[in-house]
Amino acid sequence: RTVYVNGEYLPETEAKVSIFDRGFLMADAVYEVTSVLDGKLIDFDGHAVRLKRSLDELDMAAPCTKDELLEIHRKLVEVNGIVEGLVYLQVSRGSDGDRDFVFPDPETTKPTIVLFTQNKPGLANSPAAQKGISVIAIPDIRWHRRDIKTTQLLYPSMGKMMAKKAGADDAWLIEDGYVTEGTSNNAYFVKDGKIVTRPLSNDILHGITRKAVMRMAEEAQMEIVERLFTIDEAKEADEAFVTSASAFVMPVVSIDGVQLGDGTPGRIAKRLREIYLEESLQAAI
Ligand code: PMP
Numbered sequence: 001r002t003v004y005v006n007g008e009y010l011p012e013t014e015a016k017v018s019i020f021d022r023g024f025l026m027a028d029a030v031y032e033v034t035s036v037l038d039g040k041l042i043d044f045d046g047h048a049v050r051l052k053r054s055l056d057e058l059d060m061a062a063p064c065t066k067d068e069l070l071e072i073h074r075k076l077v078e079v080n081g082i083v084e085g086l087v088y089l090q091v092s093r094g095s096d097g098d099r100d101f102v103f104p105d106p107e108t109t110k111p112t113i114v115l116f117t118q119n120k121p122g123l124a125n126s127p128a129a130q131k132g133i134s135v136i137a138i139p140d141i142r143w144h145r146r147d148i149k150t151t152q153l154l155y156p157s158m159g160k161m162m163a164k165k166a167g168a169d170d171a172w173l174i175e176d177g178y179v180t181e182g183t184s185n186n187a188y189f190v191k192d193g194k195i196v197t198r199p200l201s202n203d204i205l206h207g208i209t210r211k212a213v214m215r216m217a218e219e220a221q222m223e224i225v226e227r228l229f230t231i232d233e234a235k236e237a238d239e240a241f242v243t244s245a246s247a248f249v250m251p252v253v254s255i256d257g258v259q260l261g262d263g264t265p266g267r268i269a270k271r272l273r274e275i276y277l278e279e280s281l282q283a284a285i
Contacts, residue, residue, distance in 0.1 A: 002079045004072050004115040006063075009079070012116065021112050023092025025099055027152040029112075030054040031090040033245050034073065036082050036117075037124055037277075040284035041073055042245070046208035047089075054149045055091065061106055063091055063113040070285075076117050085120040086246055089113070090151060123246070124277055132253030132265040133169035133242075137231045138162055140173035140180045147202045156183040170242070172255070175203065178228040185244035186210040187252075189229065189237035189260075190268045196233075199226040209243040209276070216275045222268065231255065239266020241273075249273035 005015045023029030032047040048066045055062055064072075073087050092112045096104035142155050159171040160183050172187050173180045180198060181187050186207040188197040195217060200206050217224055234240055238261050240252035249272045251265030260266070 001116060002076065003117075004076060004113070006110075006113055009075065015114070017112055017114065018095050018097070020095035020097055020099060021092055022095055022104075023090065023112060023151060025095075026101075027150060028058075029090055029092030029151040030058065030060070030149050031088065031151050032149065034087045034089070035123065035245050035248075036077055036085045036087060037281050037284060039077060039083050040281070041070075041077070041087070042280045042284050043208050043212060044070060044073065044285055046211065047245070050149065050206065050208060051089070051091070057145070057148045058093075058150075059103070059106075060091065060093055061111055063111045072115055076115055080117045080119070082117050082119055083121070084123045086118040086123075087115060088118065089115045092151075120246075124248070126247075128169070129248075129250055129265070129273060132251040132263075132269075134167075134254040134257075135170045135172050135182065135242075135252055136163050136166050136168045136256050137174050137179075138171045140175040142173070145202055146180070146204050147200075147206055149205060159183040168254075172231065172234075174231055177230060179231055179234060180204050182242045182244075185242035185247060185250070187234075187240070187242055189234040189240040190266060191233075191237045193223060193268075195222055195224045195268065196229050196237075197224070197226055198228060207243055207245075209245050209248065212280060213243050213249060213272055213276055216279060217272060220271070220275060222272075235260075239269055241266070241269035249276050 001012045003012045003015045032051050034047045035042045094109045094112045096109045163171045171183050181204045235255045235258040242250050251269040
């Protein structure tokens with residue numbers, strides 16, 4: 001694989017980042033994952049805008065312009081022959097060659113930017129989407145700026161391991177009695193034709209897919225209610241689903257072992273997945 005590091009395209013075995021990099025030492029880094037379908041980038045603009053916001057919230061300088069970012073994405077997709085897959089992008093605060101809690105001087109310390117691709121044939125036509133996934137509920141013990149897409153992914157990783165141990169596919173996170181989101185996705189349930197999801201705040205990541213899917217749902221005359229909801233409400237739902245850039249719209253068919261509906265992907269989730277894939281592929285660049 002060819003990867004990108006700080007202005008250079010290199011074979012992955014030759015790419016290097018300092019051991020003092022704050023991304024490595026302190027998770028002082030933000031990231032984006034953009035999916036590739038048909039060799040094209042899905043919602044690149046949405047990811048670029050959110051990246052800028054994450055950087056701004058952390059007083060981190062942008063390592064390059066949006067146009068340069070697009071060029072790097074496209075070049076990696078091309079040289080690595082990605083037809084279906086992902087582009088991972090990470091920007092960290094870099095390092096001044098030592099370890100210190102205080103941020104290094106931005107005049108002399110440049111951010112570190114790394115991009116690589118992941119080949120994922122069958123991303124759109126996924127068997128999981130045909131079958132639907134199972135989730136369990138676990139406490140949300142993450143920090144309180146989940147709107148910033150940082151690389152602090154230890155708890156989400158632990159959550160996925162807890163799910164695996166329980167024989168489930170993923171976990172939904174609960175705080176103060178309400179579902180925040182999935183470990184790496186936004187969460188929804190459908191009851192009596194209404195789609196319910198948590199409103200945007202610093203408690204959840206502002207999903208790029210969430211935004212697109214909600215617009216498409218509205219255009220398809222579906223009713224969306226943004227409000228707090230409990231896991232018990234979701235367990236009594238007709239159907240449920242999650243959204244993310246890499247899973248698109250993924251039906252959820254069981255919560256904590258409670259089957260939803262007839263235990264197969266719901267009508268609305270399936271319809272939204274179709275609409276999302278079709279429309280975002282049309283708009284892909
Ligand atoms: N919430 C969390 C915690 C996530 O990690 C992700 C995916 N990175 C999402 C939601 C979904 O966001 P997006 O649709 O932009 O991938």
